[in-house]
Amino acid sequence: xxxxxxxxxxxxxxxxxxxxxxxxxxxxxxxxxxxxxxxxxxxxxxxxxxxxxxxxxxxxxxxxxxxxxxxxxxxxxxxxxxxxxxxxxxxxxxxxxxxxxxxxxxxxxxxxxxxxxxxxxxxxxxxxxxxxxxxxxxxxxxxxxxxxxxxxxxxxxxxxxxxxxxxxxxxxxxxxxxxxxxxxxxxxxxxxxxxxxxxxxxxxxxxxxxx
Amino acid sequence: xxxxxxxxxxxxxxxxxxxxxxxxxxxxxxxxxxxxxxxxxxxxxxxxxxxxxxxxxxxxxxxxxxxxxxxxxxxxxxxxxxxxxxxxxxxxxxxxxxxxxxxxxxxxxxxxxxxxxxxxxxxxxxxxxxxxxxxxxxxxxxxxxxxxxxxxxxxxxxxxxxxxxxxxxxxxxxxxxxxxxxxxxxxxxxxxxxxxxxxxxxxxxxxxxxx
DNA sequence: TAGTGTAGAGAACGATCGTTCTCTTGGGAA
DNA sequence: TTCCCAAGAGAACGATCGTTCTCTACACTA
Numbered sequence: 001x002x003x004x005x006x007x008x009x010x011x012x013x014x015x016x017x018x019x020x021x022x023x024x025x026x027x028x029x030x031x032x033x034x035x036x037x038x039x040x041x042x043x044x045x046x047x048x049x050x051x052x053x054x055x056x057x058x059x060x061x062x063x064x065x066x067x068x069x070x071x072x073x074x075x076x077x078x079x080x081x082x083x084x085x086x087x088x089x090x091x092x093x094x095x096x097x098x099x100x101x102x103x104x105x106x107x108x109x110x111x112x113x114x115x116x117x118x119x120x121x122x123x124x125x126x127x128x129x130x131x132x133x134x135x136x137x138x139x140x141x142x143x144x145x146x147x148x149x150x151x152x153x154x155x156x157x158x159x160x161x162x163x164x165x166x167x168x169x170x171x172x173x174x175x176x177x178x179x180x181x182x183x184x185x186x187x188x189x190x191x192x193x194x195x196x197x198x199x200x201x202x203x204x205x206x207x208x209x210x211x
Numbered sequence: 212x213x214x215x216x217x218x219x220x221x222x223x224x225x226x227x228x229x230x231x232x233x234x235x236x237x238x239x240x241x242x243x244x245x246x247x248x249x250x251x252x253x254x255x256x257x258x259x260x261x262x263x264x265x266x267x268x269x270x271x272x273x274x275x276x277x278x279x280x281x282x283x284x285x286x287x288x289x290x291x292x293x294x295x296x297x298x299x300x301x302x303x304x305x306x307x308x309x310x311x312x313x314x315x316x317x318x319x320x321x322x323x324x325x326x327x328x329x330x331x332x333x334x335x336x337x338x339x340x341x342x343x344x345x346x347x348x349x350x351x352x353x354x355x356x357x358x359x360x361x362x363x364x365x366x367x368x369x370x371x372x373x374x375x376x377x378x379x380x381x382x383x384x385x386x387x388x389x390x391x392x393x394x395x396x397x398x399x400x401x402x403x404x405x406x407x408x409x410x411x412x413x414x415x416x417x418x419x420x421x422x
Numbered sequence: 423t424a425g426t427g428t429a430g431a432g433a434a435c436g437a438t439c440g441t442t443c444t445c446t447t448g449g450g451a452a
Numbered sequence: 453t454t455c456c457c458a459a460g461a462g463a464a465c466g467a468t469c470g471t472t473c474t475c476t477a478c479a480c481t482a
Contacts, residue, residue, distance in 0.1 A: 029332045032243050036470060037432095046430045047471085057470065108332065113390055117325030120393075121240045130394050169407040172387030172400065179324055179386045182331075183341050189383065196380040196411055203410050247440060248462095257460045258441085268440065426481085434473070443464070452455085 015053055018043045022064045027111050031061055031118055058123055061115070065129040068111050073136060080144070087147040091170060091201055092194055094144070098174065099190035102181040109182030110175070134171070141174075142167035148204055162204055169200055226264055229254045233275045238322050242272055242329055269334055272326070276340040279322050284347060291355070298358040302381060302412055303405055305355070309385065310401035313392040320393030321386070345382070352385075353378035359415055373415055380411055 021042035025034040036057060040050050054060040079097040084090035101107060108114070112130040119126045146163045177193035180186075232254035236245040247268060251261050265271040290308040295301035312318060319325070323341040330337045357374045388404035391397075 030329060032329070032469095033333055035468075037468095047432080048429065051471070052429095109328065113324065113394075114328030116394060117320065117328035118241060118243070121319065122244055127394075134391065134394055165403065165406065168400075168403045169384075172384050172391060172404050172407065173380075174387065175390045176383030176385065176387035179390065180345065180383060183324075183327060183338075183345055189379075192376065192379045193383050195376065196383065196407070199414050200407055200410055243439095246438075248438095258462075259459065262441070263459095424482090426479100428479090429477090431476085432474095435471085436469105437471105438469075439467080441465085441467105443462105445461090445463090447458105447460080449458095450456090452453100 014045055014049055018045060018050060018053055018060070019064060019067055022060055023068060026061070026064055027068075027108060027114075028106065031115060058125060061119070061123070062125045062129055065112060065115060065126065065133070069129065069133045069136065072111075072133075073140065077140070088201065090144045091141070091148075092197060094141070094170070094174065095177070095190050095194035095197060098177055098181075098193070099187050102177075102187035102190055107181070110178045113175070113179065134175075137174070138167055138171045141170050145170070145201070145204070148201060166200060166204055170197055173197055173200075225256055225260060229256060229261060229264055229271070230275060230278055233271055234279060237272070237275055238279075238319060238325075239317065242326060269336060272330070272334070273336045273340055276323060276326060276337065276344070280340065280344045280347070283322075283344075284351065288351070299412065301355045302352070302359075303408060305352070305381070305385065306388070306401050306405035306408060309388055309392075309404070310398050313388075313398035313401055318392070321389045324386070324390065345386075348385070349378055349382045352381050356381070356412070356415070359412060377411060377415055381408055384408055384411075 018039070021039055022034075025039060025042060036047070036050065039060075040047050043050070045053075054063065076094065076097055079100075080090055080093045083093040083096060112133045115126050116130045120130065142163050145166045148166075149162045173193040173196055177189040180189040180192075229250070232250055233245075236250060236253060247258070247261065250271075251258050254261070256264075265274065287305065287308055290311075291301055291304045294304040294307060323344045326337050327341045331341065353374050356377045359377075360373045384404040384407055388400040391400040391403075
């Protein structure tokens with residue numbers, strides 16, 4: 001039993017160290033710009049162990065994106081949970097979180113959009129993970145705006161419903177803000193997006209709910 | 212004189228053929244995925260002429276992005292000019308143009324965002340051209356929404372003015388729609404963005420102009 | 423203690439990249 | 453016709469990539 005635990009933690013530790021190094025280097029400089037040898041050095045792992053854990057580079061890339069998706073969404077959700085007193089504040093808290101992210105010194109845009117622009121045409125796996133990430137974000141946003149729908153019957157309205165439409169619009173603002181902040185380096189894109197989101201949310205909460 | 216014309220047209224033709232091939236291949240498959248040799252074959256140009264016209268690959272990449280910026284914005288402006296009867300229709304025509312672009316079979320997202328995700332961390336030139344492209348788009352959008360500002364005095368209000376803010380918001384929707392359409396493959400992102408833009412524009416044109 | 427197997431270090435391999443060089447060919451000037 | 457230069461075709465070069473293989477050293481078992 002103790003042996004198994006040791007092996008397990010040792011294995012997990014190696015996997016984590018590799019993914020940590022991959023996340024830092026891939027996100028910072030791009031995927032194709034980072035070689036497996038540099039990655040091995042950064043992770044402090046032998047080349048044999050590296051290839052034993054991830055049989056090929058594209059497996060590592062996919063694992064990197066999947067773990068980043070989990071962490072990114074968990075971090076967002078934790079912030080929103082902590083900063084949304086009223087239901088109306090929740091969707092706007094998303095943009096406050098974005099601003100803190102944009103201001104981080106290592107911010108370099110959306111890891112998924114970057115990876116998609118780099119490898120989306122070649123690697124099917126990158127396209128799939130990126131799609132799943134964006135869809136999960138939209139689903140999360142729909143959960144946030146659902147309480148704001150004027151009529152409770154809208155909750156099950158489906159694709160044409162107010163919640164789905166508004167969630168889609170907020171998702172566009174988020175992606176736009178991320179790319180704008182990455183290109184210009186100015187975190188203020190989050191506030192611009194927040195102001196737009198406020199107007200869109202107000203349009204739903206008010207009397208005029210027609211779409 | 213005739214000689215000079217011949218040389219000039221011949222030279223321009225070579226340059227154009229190279230840029231045509233570069234645009235097709237770089238946009239379709241990514242920049243790093245296309246080698247200079249394949250590019251030479253596609254352009255029907257000798258390797259010597261290729262390097263005589265563009266001393267290095269990054270020069271060709273930058274020229275590709277610059278020409279694409281010109282063509283892209285010219286195509287957008289032509290469509291908006293032709294489809295904006297009233298001043299209020301002009302900003303929305305932008306999103307109609309986006310939808311036709313998204314539906315094109317070779318659509319693969321924003322060439323600049325793709326290039327930035329791939330080389331932005333390495334190449335300063337790519338970052339610069341991308342920044343200029345996005346700034347030019349914002350300036351164009353500001354020109355489109357300026358007539359909608361409720362008070363004429365806002366025209367010279369500067370960064371905090373209604374036109375600048377609204378133009379920035381529309382730019383976020385545009386970038387978001389482009390990436391969403393690229394990732395999901397669904398041109399409907401343009402309509403979602405258009406609906407959001409409509410709401411934002413209405414907020415300015417109506418009585419409530421406070422920001 | 424002798425034997426065994428596992429893992430680390432890094433050399434090696436084949437492919438491919440951006441770039442340069444060589445060889446050849448063809449057309450215009452004297 | 454003879455010379456010469458420009459240009460095309462593609463071989464060659466050095467670097468680097470992802471991936472595999474070899475060699476060594478060490479820990480554990482009988």
